[in-house]
Amino acid sequence: MKNQQAFAPFVALGLFAVFSGLSAPVASADPREWNENNDPSDMLNQYEARLDQLPTSATLPAQKMPWSDSYWPSKQGGIAARWFQKNASSKYSNFNYYSPNLAELHKMTSEEVALLSPAEKYDIYRGKYNYPLVARERDRTGPDSKSWEGICHGWSAASMLHAEPVPVTVVNADGIAIPFGSSDVKALMSLFYAHASDNEVGNVVQLGARCEKSKVGNLLSRHSDEDCADTNPGTFHLALGNLIGKRQTGFIAELDDSRQVWNHPVMGYQSTLGKRARPSRKAAPSAVSEVEVKTVVSYIIEINPTWEAVLGTPNEKSKTIEYRYTLELDGQGAIVGGEWLSSGHPDFIWTLDRLDFNRADLKEGDIDFSGITGIYKTR
Structure with a gap:
C-alpha cells in the first residue's frame, strides 16, 4: 500500500528516536x-x-x-488522479490529461474546477500553472505499478496526527475559486508525510523489522x-x-x-x-x-x-x-x-512526531507544502 522506495527511511534505514512528551512510568522491563x-x-x-x-x-x-481515506495508488496516478471525475476512459487517463491554463481557468465553473485532481488544485492555489506537483506525481507513479503501492505510510501518519479536514473553497491570488473536497486536502497531507519520510525528516521510532x-x-x-x-x-x-x-x-x-x-x-x-x-x-x-x-x-x-x-x-x-x-x-x-x-x-x-507544513527542510524546487496551511480546515 505504499511505494517501496518511499518507505526506505522507515524500514531500510531503521531510524530510531525517543518518542517525546510521554508520561512517566511506574515500572520498566530490563x-x-x-x-x-x-x-x-x-x-x-x-x-x-x-x-x-x-x-x-x-x-x-x-x-x-x-480518519479513513485512499492510499492514493501509484497505478492510478497518486494524488494527480482526478478522483472526482467518474468517467476516466483508461488506466492511462490520469497520466496524460491536459491541465487548464489561467485563461481557461477563468472560464471554468466552480463545478468544473472541482473535478480536477488534488495535485492540480494545489498547483492552481499556489499560482503554479506549469503544474509542478502534477509533474512530480507523474514521475513518482505509473500505470504499471503494483496494485498495493501508494502512500499509505503518509496517509496513516497524517490521519494519526491531524484532525480530519473538511471541504473548503479558497480563492488564489488570480481570483480563481478552488473547491477542495475533504479527500483533496487529505491527499496533500498524506503526500507531505510521505515526502517527509523520503527525506528522513522527523523523529521516527520503529519496533520490529520488515520481512x-x-x-x-x-x-x-x-x-x-x-x-x-x-x-x-x-x-x-x-x-x-x-x-x-x-x-x-x-x-x-x-x-x-x-x-x-x-x-x-x-x-x-x-x-x-x-x-x-x-x-x-x-x-x-x-x-x-x-x-x-x-x-x-x-x-x-x-x-x-x-x-x-x-x-x-x-x-x-x-x-x-x-x-x-x-x-x-x-x-x-x-x-x-x-x-x-x-x-x-x-x-x-x-x-x-507531528510535523509543521511550513518546514523549510521539506521544500524542494517548486514543491512547497506550506500552502496546506491555507486550505486545511477542521470542524
Whole structure:
C-alpha cells in the first residue's frame, strides 16, 4: 500500500528516536531482555511493564480518532488522479490529461474546477500553472505499478496526527475559486508525510523489522530470521497498553508480514488473559511465568476518496484482527518477552512526531507544502 522506495527511511534505514512528551512510568522491563529491533524503551521511553497494571481494553477518544481515506495508488496516478471525475476512459487517463491554463481557468465553473485532481488544485492555489506537483506525481507513479503501492505510510501518519479536514473553497491570488473536497486536502497531507519520510525528516521510532520473504509461514518470535519474526508480542502488548491504553495515543502497524507493505493506524484493542503457567524452555532468562493472551486489535482502513469528511459517518471504515500469543513475566509481573501462537502477526509498528507544513527542510524546487496551511480546515 505504499511505494517501496518511499518507505526506505522507515524500514531500510531503521531510524530510531525517543518518542517525546510521554508520561512517566511506574515500572520498566530490563532492556537486556529485548533484541535490537524490539526494545520497548526505544518507542515508549519509560513505561509501565507490569501486565496487571495495563488496561485490558481501550479505544482512542473521538478527538484522536484517525480518519479513513485512499492510499492514493501509484497505478492510478497518486494524488494527480482526478478522483472526482467518474468517467476516466483508461488506466492511462490520469497520466496524460491536459491541465487548464489561467485563461481557461477563468472560464471554468466552480463545478468544473472541482473535478480536477488534488495535485492540480494545489498547483492552481499556489499560482503554479506549469503544474509542478502534477509533474512530480507523474514521475513518482505509473500505470504499471503494483496494485498495493501508494502512500499509505503518509496517509496513516497524517490521519494519526491531524484532525480530519473538511471541504473548503479558497480563492488564489488570480481570483480563481478552488473547491477542495475533504479527500483533496487529505491527499496533500498524506503526500507531505510521505515526502517527509523520503527525506528522513522527523523523529521516527520503529519496533520490529520488515520481512522480505514472500511467504512467512509459522515463524515465531525467536526464529533465527529475526526480521521475519516480526514485532515481539511482548513489545506489541506493551505498545498497546501504554500508548492506547494509558496515554490515549495511537500508533501505526504494518499488519501484513510479507513482501507487501500495508500500514494502518491502530485505534483500539481488547485482550483476554488466560491462566499463568511455568515459562517455556525458550522464554526470557528472567521469566518466572507466562500467560496466554488473545487480543483483538482495531484499526482504520483505506477507502475511496470522498468529498465530505467521514468521521462519525458510515463512510469511516475499520477492521479488527485477532492475535494469540504468550507473554513472559518476571518476578514482579513485568512483561519481558513473548511468543506468537497465531501464524499472522504485525511485521513492525512505528510512531512519529507531528510535523509543521511550513518546514523549510521539506521544500524542494517548486514543491512547497506550506500552502496546506491555507486550505486545511477542521470542524
